Amino acid sequence: xxxxxxxxxxxxxxxxxxxxxxxxxxxxxxxxxxxxxxxxxxxxxxxxxxxxxxxxxxxxxxxxxxxxxxxxxxxxxxxxxxxxxxxxxxxxxxxxxxxxxxxxxxxxxxxxxxxxxxxxxxxxxxxxxxxxxxxxxxxxxxxxxxxxxxxxxxxxxxxxxxxxxxxxxxxxxxxxxxxxxxxxxxxxxxxxxxxxxxxxxxxxxxxxxxxxxxxxxxxxxxxxxxxxxxxxxxxxxxxxxxxxxxxxxxxxxxxxxxxxxxxxxxxxxxxxxxxxxxxxxxxxxxxxxxxxxxxxxxxxxxxxxxxxxxxxxxxxxxxxxxxxxxxxxxxxxxxxxxxxxxxxxxxxxxxxxxxxxxxxxxxxxxxx
Numbered sequence: 001x002x003x004x005x006x007x008x009x010x011x012x013x014x015x016x017x018x019x020x021x022x023x024x025x026x027x028x029x030x031x032x033x034x035x036x037x038x039x040x041x042x043x044x045x046x047x048x049x050x051x052x053x054x055x056x057x058x059x060x061x062x063x064x065x066x067x068x069x070x071x072x073x074x075x076x077x078x079x080x081x082x083x084x085x086x087x088x089x090x091x092x093x094x095x096x097x098x099x100x101x102x103x104x105x106x107x108x109x110x111x112x113x114x115x116x117x118x119x120x121x122x123x124x125x126x127x128x129x130x131x132x133x134x135x136x137x138x139x140x141x142x143x144x145x146x147x148x149x150x151x152x153x154x155x156x157x158x159x160x161x162x163x164x165x166x167x168x169x170x171x172x173x174x175x176x177x178x179x180x181x182x183x184x185x186x187x188x189x190x191x192x193x194x195x196x197x198x199x200x201x202x203x204x205x206x207x208x209x210x211x212x213x214x215x216x217x218x219x220x221x222x223x224x225x226x227x228x229x230x231x232x233x234x235x236x237x238x239x240x241x242x243x244x245x246x247x248x249x250x251x252x253x254x255x256x257x258x259x260x261x262x263x264x265x266x267x268x269x270x271x272x273x274x275x276x277x278x279x280x281x282x283x284x285x286x287x288x289x290x291x292x293x294x295x296x297x298x299x300x301x302x303x304x305x306x307x308x309x310x311x312x313x314x315x316x317x318x319x320x321x322x323x324x325x326x327x328x329x330x331x332x333x334x335x336x337x338x339x340x341x342x343x344x345x346x347x348x349x350x351x352x353x354x355x356x357x358x359x360x361x362x363x364x365x366x367x368x
Contacts, residue, residue, distance in 0.1 A: 165199075168227070211230075
């Protein structure tokens, strides 16, 4: 008990002054208890946990190493050891001015390491969360387990501290990933709810350079991101080839529509004029009953019928061409849409060019 009182007094004197207005959650990370493993390994594990929490940019972390540095001398781990005593941890947390303390152990069972962590609430002197994992003795496996379990351990703290991402991507059908997990395809409707802190945003679409960016989600606020995917040159070539064909087809069908409409109007006017001539010829024939007037009337009737037929054909062609033109104009894309993304082709030396090998080198001048 006396050791704990002295310890709290030392910690209180050496505790860091957290900046006023700092909204980050204050948390302390103690060295893990060593059970059959090297003490240096558990100290490194504690430092790694603190490092992983710092990466989240949500926590104000003080590690056991920071405590030792503040006390200005190296203490044996057991002198700061009360990981199993919630009341003791609560008092230490109060002295350090932190809301939570992470403690735990690293034990060796045969060739397997057992990682156990607890998240302790210093205000309520209770355990908020526990995690445990069996890990192979390999260093990379242990590092991965520590990183993974540290994030799982504090997940309950982060759950109430969330922000939002509003994502705008010009290309449709692109896959959106957050921290390696697929969250949908573009266009993304509404806003994505994410935990406060850093995340990895990835946007991918076939034919485009994959977009990747580290973003920081503000607490209870909205982050808006506009993503412009960069197409590859092969994609641009294929896109422009198709778009140009669609645009050419649009112009051709537009021309056919105009020609069909013009033909229909022309022959409709001609048929109206022929109809007037036919009516005059009919009146003349009714008066004369001459064969010549009858033949003229019959010829005008045949001509008028042909003109009406041609006007209808022109109208049909015009309507069909207009429908096709409408499709090609709306379904086709702008051939110059990605022109600005093309990589500039390197200039090829031409006449009277000079090729310099390097500083101090002999220059060759000549005609190519």
